[in-house]
Amino acid sequence: MKRLAILLSAVALAFGALDASAQETGGPVREKRHEFNLFVGFFGADLTMSAPYTSSVRPELSVLYEPQVQNTVSPTITLGYNFKLLSFLKLGGQFSYSGYYRTTTYLIDNKVTRGERVDYLYALPEVKFCIPGAEHFRLYAKLAAGARFRLQEGDDLIDFAWDVTPIGFEWGGKTVYGNFEVCWGNVVKGARLGIGYRF
């Protein structure tokens, strides 16, 4: 996953630099109205659902007979769209995907494991507050709230979800740029790294 993060940021920086060099210098920059962002989020919210599991097994009957559950969480992918309403305010939405693979192990039964895939999709309308900054470096904050869809065999669920980005950074050019944002909520607990395209 590290490789992917490095790849994304390298692409954003490279294209941002190309784009910036093509811009006219001097004077205020008129920001384009639409933007798409693609993020990879780390420490997906559902990581907190993982049960602890270690290779050293305590010699207790409950450990042998009760299921030992381990969740392997994938990073969260988010595709966002924003429309500039005011110079400091954008409206839009984010669509995210995260999932994990759950293994249930019964140690007494020769350590046989049963695999189960659980996927989450999120659709969250959002408000983005932009703080004016340098031409190639901007700060922002976001609030998003909407729905979460859990896709699990025999146990689908729709419930409320929210996501807050107290601080985010954009760096790069007028059209293509990179993002890094700190976030907390049902979608991602931690940080997101991404690239954006404005038109």
Added chain:
Amino acid sequence: MKKYIVILAAALAVFSSCNKKYEAVGDQSKDNAYARAYMMYIVDNLATDILNLFEDAFQVNADVNHRTTQFDVSGGDFCTVGTVWTVNSDTNPMKGLKMECTGENRWTAVYNGNYKFGDSSSFPTNVSMSLERADESAQKGHFNWNIRLTGERTENKGYTCKFRTDKDVTYGVSSRISNSKGGWDVLTGIYFLDVMKDGKVVDYWTFEMNGSSAANAIFSRGL
């Protein structure tokens, strides 16, 4: 614009391939290693802790002035019928074990307390053992034993196990044992264990030893 779309598609493809590795299924080993390890704590720890205490008792029995450093003594000589010695050392995991002489070279042992299996929690465990001392091994003070044992351990989440030997189990010392605290490595007999959850038997195990160390016993399970 086309360039960017191609890059985005490539990034998604990379992510997708990363994600597929989670489809793997875990280990399908056929050995009951964890249950076997649990059983070993009864056969090779609990039972031998008691045997070791008996051999400690024989040693201090010879020295009248030191009998009470590890035991509460009732009745004097440890090998006299009716004598009861009780382990009183706070540091001994079997504190409270009562050892009573019932005949020539015969004793009973009763333990009721919290006992740990390795790094498990301490759970209420009671054990009742009858012992017959056989001949002394090549190591002075280290004996061969015939024992019978019943016991119960009450664990968390409603689990209990009851373990027993229906016939004598022999704990013998081979020439490979090189000191008096070297344990017992020639074991013969069968241990039985019932696993209970909320008062109902959910499984049973057998552990059959055929003249080798407990590590080589045949473990089987199933109702």
